[in-house]
Amino acid sequence: MSKQITMREAISQAIWEEMERDEKVFIMGEEVGVWGGTYAVTKGFYDHFGPKRVRDTPIAEAAIVGGGIGAAMVGLRPIAELMTINFAFVAMNHIVNEAAKMRYMFGGQMSVPLVIRAVGGGGRQLGATHSQTPDAIFAHFPGLKVVAPGTPYDAKGLLKSAIRSDDPVMFIEHATLYQTRGEVPEGEYTVPIGKSKIQRPGRDVTIVTYSKMLDVSMKAAEQLAKEGIEAEIVDLRTLRPLDMEPVLESFRRTNRAVIVEEGWRSYGIGSEISARIYEGAFDYVDAPIKRVAQTEVPLPYNRALEQSALPHAEDIIQAVKEVL
Amino acid sequence: MEKQDHLDLYHQMVLIRRVEERAAELYQQGKIGGFLHLYIGQEAVSTGLIAARQPQDRVITAYRDHGVALNVGIPADLVMAELLGKATGISKGRGGSMHMADVEKNFWGGHAIVGAHLPIAAGMALGDQYSENDGVTICMFGDGATNIGFFHEGVNLSKVWDLPVLWVCENNQYGMGTTIERASAVSEIRQKAEGYGIPNERVDGMDVMAVRAATLKALEYIRSGKGPYFLEIMTYRYRGHSMGDPERYRESGEVKKWQENDPIGIYRVYLGKEKIAKENQLDAIDERVDEEVQAAVQFAESSPEPELEELFADVYAK
Numbered sequence: 001m002s003k004q005i006t007m008r009e010a011i012s013q014a015i016w017e018e019m020e021r022d023e024k025v026f027i028m029g030e031e032v033g034v035w036g037g038t039y040a041v042t043k044g045f046y047d048h049f050g051p052k053r054v055r056d057t058p059i060a061e062a063a064i065v066g067g068g069i070g071a072a073m074v075g076l077r078p079i080a081e082l083m084t085i086n087f088a089f090v091a092m093n094h095i096v097n098e099a100a101k102m103r104y105m106f107g108g109q110m111s112v113p114l115v116i117r118a119v120g121g122g123g124r125q126l127g128a129t130h131s132q133t134p135d136a137i138f139a140h141f142p143g144l145k146v147v148a149p150g151t152p153y154d155a156k157g158l159l160k161s162a163i164r165s166d167d168p169v170m171f172i173e174h175a176t177l178y179q180t181r182g183e184v185p186e187g188e189y190t191v192p193i194g195k196s197k198i199q200r201p202g203r204d205v206t207i208v209t210y211s212k213m214l215d216v217s218m219k220a221a222e223q224l225a226k227e228g229i230e231a232e233i234v235d236l237r238t239l240r241p242l243d244m245e246p247v248l249e250s251f252r253r254t255n256r257a258v259i260v261e262e263g264w265r266s267y268g269i270g271s272e273i274s275a276r277i278y279e280g281a282f283d284y285v286d287a288p289i290k291r292v293a294q295t296e297v298p299l300p301y302n303r304a305l306e307q308s309a310l311p312h313a314e315d316i317i318q319a320v321k322e323v324l
Numbered sequence: 325m326e327k328q329d330h331l332d333l334y335h336q337m338v339l340i341r342r343v344e345e346r347a348a349e350l351y352q353q354g355k356i357g358g359f360l361h362l363y364i365g366q367e368a369v370s371t372g373l374i375a376a377r378q379p380q381d382r383v384i385t386a387y388r389d390h391g392v393a394l395n396v397g398i399p400a401d402l403v404m405a406e407l408l409g410k411a412t413g414i415s416k417g418r419g420g421s422m423h424m425a426d427v428e429k430n431f432w433g434g435h436a437i438v439g440a441h442l443p444i445a446a447g448m449a450l451g452d453q454y455s456e457n458d459g460v461t462i463c464m465f466g467d468g469a470t471n472i473g474f475f476h477e478g479v480n481l482s483k484v485w486d487l488p489v490l491w492v493c494e495n496n497q498y499g500m501g502t503t504i505e506r507a508s509a510v511s512e513i514r515q516k517a518e519g520y521g522i523p524n525e526r527v528d529g530m531d532v533m534a535v536r537a538a539t540l541k542a543l544e545y546i547r548s549g550k551g552p553y554f555l556e557i558m559t560y561r562y563r564g565h566s567m568g569d570p571e572r573y574r575e576s577g578e579v580k581k582w583q584e585n586d587p588i589g590i591y592r593v594y595l596g597k598e599k600i601a602k603e604n605q606l607d608a609i610d611e612r613v614d615e616e617v618q619a620a621v622q623f624a625e626s627s628p629e630p631e632l633e634e635l636f637a638d639v640y641a642k
Binding site for chain 1: 382413414415416417418419423425426427432433435437440441442443444445446447448449450451452454455461473474477478480481484485637638639640641642
């Protein structure tokens, strides 16, 4: 049995079920409790689980992530929620210098089973500081796992895996996906971290993407199908550790690739994936690999300007036609 | 305290000093790499703190961590081996001087980003509060750390949630080469705790008995469920911030003045005056420490380098 639910519900269910399953799981962050979550992900949690396990924090991201690290080191399984991923920069030291290095640096003595949930993405007229998609930055650091699902099914299953993981996981949500619906089984399931997945089969071109851009790429693929072009879409789902096998397997069949990300092009996900395709499947390249990404400006407030800087289905369609 | 307890504390303080003096030599010989921050002069602080803790009390400190490592009972062999980056080191040669820990002994590290371990300490204390353990997290940091945002976020959170944490500022009066007056709006650090409504006390950090007594009192307060406590422990490091510090920021006379109040010397006088130990007993401990340190150096030097495969171990749990 499965059911159509929203991404918001899928994430909420994952946290709820894990908190029911394991007393050691708790959530802390700005407005997660009495308010019910800035994006209503934890609505109803405070009344059900109480203030001990649904902890409102001061607006102090280093304390949220640092506190989560400490609690994780001594055996709990905290979910530290950052109201938006833009505020992760305020906690950057704790994410990259502490969480990511604790196990390695002390010779394997410590574990940091911490999930840092952070929502990002542009397109909501929030201006330059609140609209970023800086996922690639986090994927740079060995020691961190970085997960960014694009469907409710994957969001629920991956978040459960993240909560059960003994490693620190950066779990990146996209604000404009919360209302997206998808099929989710009613029973218990998990999705493994570190596995890419073909979300749409096709023979002509490989589109590699993740998170919000999966949705946009699917729309582009539908358009292309009307013109007789069948795009295969590989959803990375996890940015670190990166699973290239489905990408390379697809590329060896299609010999053409377009990589789509919402963040900026320079030093981005597309740069990494295209380099790895050239390294791993150079003999199969029939056309230069294309990258679709955000225009390299801080996102503006004005709606038309902001939209023009973000990648859209038309950009993907155009890139696909260029590689064919 | 029993006589043997006193002799143990004396032994620990002398051991820290001798290990570090040897470490300085090994550093100059190029056998220790990276940074080496010596604790010499501050031995009474960590020794008094650790003497007062219960096994369930956790301790976490900054990068000047050899003292705590020895106080909690990491054998000098493993400390020395870590300094030399050997496979037998307490952090398998991956941490070095600044990153020693022994979770089995409830010592949660040596942390090298100034102030960053304070929010982590608050989180560890949250773990104990959440699980209803009666352990206290003892978090040590320098005066320099009280000027960074992490300090304020961690200390504030501890009071908001009444966490069982003992904040211990080791005020050695310099953040690297910058005097406290040039870096902190208030030079009496305990005033910062006052600002967060946390009970606090200034303690003579050259007197191990004073540190121990203040810590016992603070731990009792915290264990009774009243929330955090803050100690500002006045101390002084005789050596530079790290090896290779030209020490242009202070007069040698200042160091000499503090050395007259040497924590080991003060304790020796105390032990004699209180008729706890005779000079020759203490001399015997000194000799034993010399042998221990010699053996530790030998152990470290003859230990193997880590295997190259170790490079990839422990990046992830799995």
